[in-house]
Amino acid sequence: MPRSSESTQQQTATPEPGRGRTEKRDLILDAAITVFARQGYHGARVSDIAREAGIAYGLVYHYFKNKEEILSTIFDERWGGFLEAVETIAAGSAPASDRLLSVAALVLNGFQLRPDWVKVLVLEIQRSSRFSEPAQLRAVGRLLDAVERVVRDGQAAGEFRSDIDAGVATYLFMGALDFVITSLVLGVKRIEGGEQDQRAYHLTVAQGLLEIFLNGIAKEGGD
Amino acid sequence: MPRSSESTQQQTATPEPGRGRTEKRDLILDAAITVFARQGYHGARVSDIAREAGIAYGLVYHYFKNKEEILSTIFDERWGGFLEAVETIAAGSAPASDRLLSVAALVLNGFQLRPDWVKVLVLEIQRSSRFSEPAQLRAVGRLLDAVERVVRDGQAAGEFRSDIDAGVATYLFMGALDFVITSLVLGVKRIEGGEQDQRAYHLTVAQGLLEIFLNGIAKEGGD
Amino acid sequence: MPRSSESTQQQTATPEPGRGRTEKRDLILDAAITVFARQGYHGARVSDIAREAGIAYGLVYHYFKNKEEILSTIFDERWGGFLEAVETIAAGSAPASDRLLSVAALVLNGFQLRPDWVKVLVLEIQRSSRFSEPAQLRAVGRLLDAVERVVRDGQAAGEFRSDIDAGVATYLFMGALDFVITSLVLGVKRIEGGEQDQRAYHLTVAQGLLEIFLNGIAKEGGD
Amino acid sequence: MPRSSESTQQQTATPEPGRGRTEKRDLILDAAITVFARQGYHGARVSDIAREAGIAYGLVYHYFKNKEEILSTIFDERWGGFLEAVETIAAGSAPASDRLLSVAALVLNGFQLRPDWVKVLVLEIQRSSRFSEPAQLRAVGRLLDAVERVVRDGQAAGEFRSDIDAGVATYLFMGALDFVITSLVLGVKRIEGGEQDQRAYHLTVAQGLLEIFLNGIAKEGGD
DNA sequence: CATGAATGAGGCTTCATTCAT
DNA sequence: AATGAATGAAGCCTCATTCAT
Numbered sequence: 001m002p003r004s005s006e007s008t009q010q011q012t013a014t015p016e017p018g019r020g021r022t023e024k025r026d027l028i029l030d031a032a033i034t035v036f037a038r039q040g041y042h043g044a045r046v047s048d049i050a051r052e053a054g055i056a057y058g059l060v061y062h063y064f065k066n067k068e069e070i071l072s073t074i075f076d077e078r079w080g081g082f083l084e085a086v087e088t089i090a091a092g093s094a095p096a097s098d099r100l101l102s103v104a105a106l107v108l109n110g111f112q113l114r115p116d117w118v119k120v121l122v123l124e125i126q127r128s129s130r131f132s133e134p135a136q137l138r139a140v141g142r143l144l145d146a147v148e149r150v151v152r153d154g155q156a157a158g159e160f161r162s163d164i165d166a167g168v169a170t171y172l173f174m175g176a177l178d179f180v181i182t183s184l185v186l187g188v189k190r191i192e193g194g195e196q197d198q199r200a201y202h203l204t205v206a207q208g209l210l211e212i213f214l215n216g217i218a219k220e221g222g223d
Numbered sequence: 224m225p226r227s228s229e230s231t232q233q234q235t236a237t238p239e240p241g242r243g244r245t246e247k248r249d250l251i252l253d254a255a256i257t258v259f260a261r262q263g264y265h266g267a268r269v270s271d272i273a274r275e276a277g278i279a280y281g282l283v284y285h286y287f288k289n290k291e292e293i294l295s296t297i298f299d300e301r302w303g304g305f306l307e308a309v310e311t312i313a314a315g316s317a318p319a320s321d322r323l324l325s326v327a328a329l330v331l332n333g334f335q336l337r338p339d340w341v342k343v344l345v346l347e348i349q350r351s352s353r354f355s356e357p358a359q360l361r362a363v364g365r366l367l368d369a370v371e372r373v374v375r376d377g378q379a380a381g382e383f384r385s386d387i388d389a390g391v392a393t394y395l396f397m398g399a400l401d402f403v404i405t406s407l408v409l410g411v412k413r414i415e416g417g418e419q420d421q422r423a424y425h426l427t428v429a430q431g432l433l434e435i436f437l438n439g440i441a442k443e444g445g446d
Numbered sequence: 447m448p449r450s451s452e453s454t455q456q457q458t459a460t461p462e463p464g465r466g467r468t469e470k471r472d473l474i475l476d477a478a479i480t481v482f483a484r485q486g487y488h489g490a491r492v493s494d495i496a497r498e499a500g501i502a503y504g505l506v507y508h509y510f511k512n513k514e515e516i517l518s519t520i521f522d523e524r525w526g527g528f529l530e531a532v533e534t535i536a537a538g539s540a541p542a543s544d545r546l547l548s549v550a551a552l553v554l555n556g557f558q559l560r561p562d563w564v565k566v567l568v569l570e571i572q573r574s575s576r577f578s579e580p581a582q583l584r585a586v587g588r589l590l591d592a593v594e595r596v597v598r599d600g601q602a603a604g605e606f607r608s609d610i611d612a613g614v615a616t617y618l619f620m621g622a623l624d625f626v627i628t629s630l631v632l633g634v635k636r637i638e639g640g641e642q643d644q645r646a647y648h649l650t651v652a653q654g655l656l657e658i659f660l661n662g663i664a665k666e667g668g669d
Numbered sequence: 670m671p672r673s674s675e676s677t678q679q680q681t682a683t684p685e686p687g688r689g690r691t692e693k694r695d696l697i698l699d700a701a702i703t704v705f706a707r708q709g710y711h712g713a714r715v716s717d718i719a720r721e722a723g724i725a726y727g728l729v730y731h732y733f734k735n736k737e738e739i740l741s742t743i744f745d746e747r748w749g750g751f752l753e754a755v756e757t758i759a760a761g762s763a764p765a766s767d768r769l770l771s772v773a774a775l776v777l778n779g780f781q782l783r784p785d786w787v788k789v790l791v792l793e794i795q796r797s798s799r800f801s802e803p804a805q806l807r808a809v810g811r812l813l814d815a816v817e818r819v820v821r822d823g824q825a826a827g828e829f830r831s832d833i834d835a836g837v838a839t840y841l842f843m844g845a846l847d848f849v850i851t852s853l854v855l856g857v858k859r860i861e862g863g864e865q866d867q868r869a870y871h872l873t874v875a876q877g878l879l880e881i882f883l884n885g886i887a888k889e890g891g892d
Numbered sequence: 893c894a895t896g897a898a899t900g901a902g903g904c905t906t907c908a909t910t911c912a913t
Numbered sequence: 914a915a916t917g918a919a920t921g922a923a924g925c926c927t928c929a930t931t932c933a934t
Contacts, residue, residue: 024897042265045924056899061926097441151440160440168431169440175402176395183394208391216439217374217383217392218320247914269908279916281910290908470918488711491903502920507905543887597886606886614877615886617852618845625844654837662885663820663829663838664766693893715929725895727931736929 025063027053029077032070037116041071041124071124078117079139082110083146090146096154100173101210103147107177108202111184112195119185144170169213176209248286250276252300255293260339264294264347294347298362301340305333306366313369319377320437323396326370327429330400334407335421341404367393392436399432471509473499475523478516483562487517487570517570521585524563528556529589536592542600546619547656549593553623554648557630564627590616615659622655694732696722698746701739706785710740710793740793747786751779752812759815765823766883769842772816773875776846780853781867787850813839838882845878 031053035044046067050057064070089102111118148170154160160169254276258267269290273280287293312325334341371393377383383392477499481490492513496503510516535548557564594616600606606615700722704713715736719726733739758771780787817839823829829838 046926047924057925058900058927059898061928062897067925154440158442161442164435164440165427165431168428169435171403171406171428172395172399172432172435175400176398179398179401180394204388205391205394208388209395212387212392212395212439213435214439214441216435216437217377217387218437219381219384268906280908281916281918282914284909285914492905493903503904504906504921505919507907508918513904600886604888607888610881610886611873611877614874615881617849617874618841618878618881621845621848622841623844625847626840629840650834651837651840654834655841658833658838658841658885659881660885660887662881662883663823663833664883665827665830714927726929727895727897728893730930731893 024055024059028055028060028063029070029074033074033078033116033120036071036074036124037119074120075139079121082106082121083139083143086143087146090150096150096157096159097210097214099150099153100147100213101206103150104177104206104209105203107181108206109199111181112198112202115185118181144174147174173209173213176213180205180209247278247282251278251283251286252293252297256297256301256339256343259294259297259347260342297343302344302362305329305344306362306369309366310369313373319373319380319382320433322373322376323370323436324429324433326373327400327432328426330404331425331429332422334404335425367397370397396432396436399436403428403432470501470505474501474506474509475516475520479520479524479562479566482517482520482570483565520566525567525585528552528567529585529592532589533592536596542596542603542605543656543660545596545599546593546659547652549596550623550652550655551649553627554652557627558644558648590620593620619655619659622659626651626655693724693728697724697729697732698739698743702743702747702785702789705740705743705793706788743789748790751775751790752815755812756815759819765819765826765828766879768819768822769816769882770875770879772819773846773878774872776850777871777875778868780850781871813843816843842878842882845882849874849878 028049032044032049035048035052038044039048044067046060047057049070050060060070064073085106086103089099089106092099092102094102148166151160151166151169151173155162155166251272255267255272258271258275261267262271269283270280272293273283283293287296308329309326312322312329315322315325317325371389374383374389374392374396378385378389474495478490478495481494481498484490485494490513492506493503495516496506506516510519531552532549535545535552538545538548540548594612597606597612597615597619601608601612697718701713701718704717704721707713708717715729716726718739719729729739733742754775755772758768758775761768761771763771817835820829820835820838820842824831824835
């Protein structure tokens with residue numbers, strides 16, 4: 001399922017003769033991500049996507065059965081890639097806390113590199129009622145499973161406390177990450193400054209999250 | 224997905240003479256929540272809401288300017304009540320950690336009592352692009368502010384560590400809570416058993432979240 | 447092609463307050479018959495029907511699920527009436543040959559009075575592949591059955607020869623009638639002159655058909 | 670409905686080098702007949718025809734200007750052959766009644782041998798509004814003319830009564846035949862049994878039709 | 893000849909909203 | 914206050930046809 005295709009082309013309206021079948025398909029997917037991110041799934045017309053891709057809208061229906069299938073394809077292929085990356089990290093041999101930091105950094109950097117992808121995943125897919133379709137629930141479940149495995153690894157290795165439910169801890173960690181991303185996506189928290197500032201900010205946030213997750217906010221010896 | 228969409232009111236098509244203006248208005252709002260929870264905002268027709276409320280659909284426009292206003296009214300009135308409750312808790316004098324536990328319990332119990340309300344708030348309002356409208360951003364902001372104030376109180380009182388950014392901590396806490404709610408709403412995690420089991424489960428989750436939030440997952444003395 | 451498309455009602459854009467729900471529905475059906483007769487089912491746009499009926503095209507969908515349902519409703523209601531008339535004649539006590547003459551006259555007069563109805567029945571319904579749907583096949587079957595019963599009555603009464611298969615005779619009779627109607631509808635045979643001429647012509651044809659049907663074309667004593 | 674749409678040719682996607690221009694063209698026509706018979710003209714996509722023929726749909730436009738031309742070509746070439754056969758029979762020197770029997774047998778056997786051809790001719794060409802186009806009206810007219818000539822021959826030879834209008838008699842004869850065919854095509858009348866039974870049935874029907882046509886259904890000496 | 897990617901006009905249908913009663 | 918008939922803008926989708934390769 002995971003077909004993580006790095007489409008590296010920036011679409012122009014002028015036809016580029018060298019493109020093959022797959023590339024045109026990706027062109028449409030990229031355009032759809034851009035438009036979905038800008039207007040939302042329901043607010044996006046198929047013709048908007050086609051215009052963004054620089055093609056006739058009829059062509060969309062050569063590659064996708066309908067508008068819905070575009071969205072679910074984005075989910076399958078893009079989320080799939082992300083999921084693989086997370087699972088690779090999770091399966092690593094680094095200390096559990098380092099792996100969690102890597103996941104957090106992956107998520108936050110993902111947003112920085114491909115904000116539209118993340119925006120669509122977060123707003124239109126993950127939260128939509130479409131999200132409740134089995135295949136997609138399962139995909140989210142796999143993500144949670146991967147992280148939970150890291151937590152259990154940490155507990156087994158004596159790195160994490162064993163008196164805490166791994167599932168709850170996973171919820172806490174991923175929920176926090178998700179909330180940060182959503183806030184960034186929606187612009188609740190606006191970050192001023194250039195790319196360097198953003199990268200620095202993301203790192204700070206990731207480290208802050210992990211610090212609390214690891215050591216808690218209570219004063220040492222408190223509680 | 225948990226069957227959380229049962230109508231909480233059984234309307235009949237026969238007019239009930241005793242109802243006044245306000246009651247009919249609420250009837251529509253309740254019906255809208257039920258239908259939005261079931262079908263989503265975009266998937267809900269005005270006629271669906273009217274049928275659920277047992278009235279003619281033209282009548283909806285006596286009470287609300289348009290469909291959009293129904294949603295924002297739900298937001299204002301229902302979210303408003305929730306927000307006030309949270310702010311009341313936040314303004315209390317109990318220890319910061321107790322206040323956070325109360326907030327968590329409030330949220331989780333809210334889901335248990337009125338799953339449709341929470342579902343609509345979470346899926347259709349909070350996450351929608353409407354969320355980025357100033358009034359509603361402000362409302363979410365107020366919620367974050369209230370919780371952040373609790374965190375700062377805890378830091379000021381020496382209850383919480385001061386070397387952690389209060390904003391990040393707030394994100395972590397609310398994000399975790401939000402994620403749990405979303406998972407419950409979408410049925411990622413299914414809870415078997417009767418109402419007692421659910422209540423117990425919610426309490427366990429709330430306490431687990433707080434425990435990590437306070438003391439971290441790392442082994443004492445570890446790191 | 448015979449001018450068979452005169453609207454049976456002259457719609458105006460001004461609403462006629464006296465019309466009730468049923469009348470508006472019939473207005474649409476009548477308009478549809480006119481338009482289907484003129485342009486064929488596939489060539490008729492829903493907006494054409496609405497314009498012919500003097501209403502907004504959206505209103506069509508208050509009364510009918512879709513375009514297809516308009517056609518099948520025409521079939522059910524109009525063909526149903528015709529079928530009843532034929533069955534009434536068939537169940538009569540007149541000599542079989544008189545009853546057959548009455549059927550022929552009914553059919554031919556029906557064409558004269560409501561050419562559009564007949565045209566749609568003949569061209570768009572009876573012959574279409576839609577015709578092969580069970581309900582409609584059965585309806586045509588009922589027509590054949592009614593006529594076949596008359597033939598059998600005639601045989602039982604000693605009026606008709608018993609050495610001929612009643613089914614084949616029915617085919618012959620109805621087929622001939624049908625072919626005449628189709629030719630008239632399609633204008634293969636054009637009839638000059640006024641209404642009197644048409645009526646006279648139809649009578650001639652009906653009597654000619656019956657004469658052959660009864661006595662054959664072979665010279666007396668021939669064969 | 671009788672399953673009469675089995676492809677009579679099994680095309681493969683692999684090119685067959687031996688085929689020349691004409692063969693590929695016929696391949697398309699045969700495929701079109703199969704598809705038109707199955708789905709009707711309007712319900713048949715050009716791509717359906719191409720798939721049935723085992724070629725790319727673009728190639729259809731090398732052989733035919735458009736979809737419409739495919740249908741009219743079928744009409745011209747297939748109906749043309751049938752028309753010639755009928756005219757040959759009609760021009761013969763056999764007794765008129767024998768010639769009519771031959772025509773009836775030709776038609777009924779044609780259906781038996783090439784049900785799809787007849788189905789398309791009957792349903793899509795003859796009855797369509799296309800039928801009212803001059804060239805095609807003329808073709809049907811020629812058929813009627815040929816049969817009418819036989820009837821007149823019979824009258825001139827003293828074989829048929831002269832007091833009956835030859836046109837009406839022709840309508841009766843061809844209409845009956847047509848109706849039988851249509852019923853067979855649409856499956857109103859289902860014939861059980863093997864090929865032998867069908868052939869026998871067709872012969873019976875043809876003879877029955879002719880018997881009535883010649884001698885009438887009225888009891889000898891009756892009327 | 894052959895392919896099938898590309899085009900875009902055209903039509904059906906939905907549904908929020910208005911309005912006469 | 915209540916009804917639901919009426920309106921029509923908007924958008925999805927189909928599919929015949931063209932065209933570059």
